[in-house]
Amino acid sequence: MRRALVATLLSSITLTAAAAPVTPANDAPAPTSRAVSTGVTSPRLVYTPHIAIPVEELPFSMVNSSKVVLAVHLDETGSPTEVSVVHPLCQSVDARLVEGVRQFRWSPAVLNHRAVPSELTLTVEVQR
Numbered sequence: 001m002r003r004a005l006v007a008t009l010l011s012s013i014t015l016t017a018a019a020a021p022v023t024p025a026n027d028a029p030a031p032t033s034r035a036v037s038t039g040v041t042s043p044r045l046v047y048t049p050h051i052a053i054p055v056e057e058l059p060f061s062m063v064n065s066s067k068v069v070l071a072v073h074l075d076e077t078g079s080p081t082e083v084s085v086v087h088p089l090c091q092s093v094d095a096r097l098v099e100g101v102r103q104f105r106w107s108p109a110v111l112n113h114r115a116v117p118s119e120l121t122l123t124v125e126v127q128r
Contacts, residue, residue, distance in 0.1 A: 007092070039110055039112055041110045042118070043074055045104065046078070046105050046107055047103075047107050057090075059090045063128070064128055065126060066125075067087070067126070068124045069085070070123060071085075071086050071121055071122075072123065073118075073119055074106055076100070076116060076117075077108060079105065080104060081117075085098065089126060101122065
């Protein structure tokens with residue numbers, strides 16, 4: 001039984017060695033390897049100021065709450081560089097929200113252990 005097991009192991013090692021790729025005779029370069037990204041994290045919100053909107057500026061049609069969707073571009077430090085309104089509520093509320101979000105701070109997104117700029121979509125709920 002042991003001899004059969006040893007013979008099987010030795011033959012499997014031989015088959016593995018025979019299946020290994022052969023280096024080309026013309027000294028062609030080996031295919032290049034691709035780096036795998038490491039250290040990937042998304043931005044995290046670390047500071048938000050209180051955004052107060054006077055009741056007079058809220059639209060009359062707004063009963064309880066409404067949502068405004070903003071597109072935010074963050075730089076390598078986590079500071080918003082561009083803030084634009086994707087789904088507006090009204091012009092005065094949108095302007096106050098854009099100014100408020102420009103004061104937000106995020107920890108930056110990280111790729112391969114380096115801070116990188118990122119884009120995100122932010123939904124802000126406005127309550128009466």
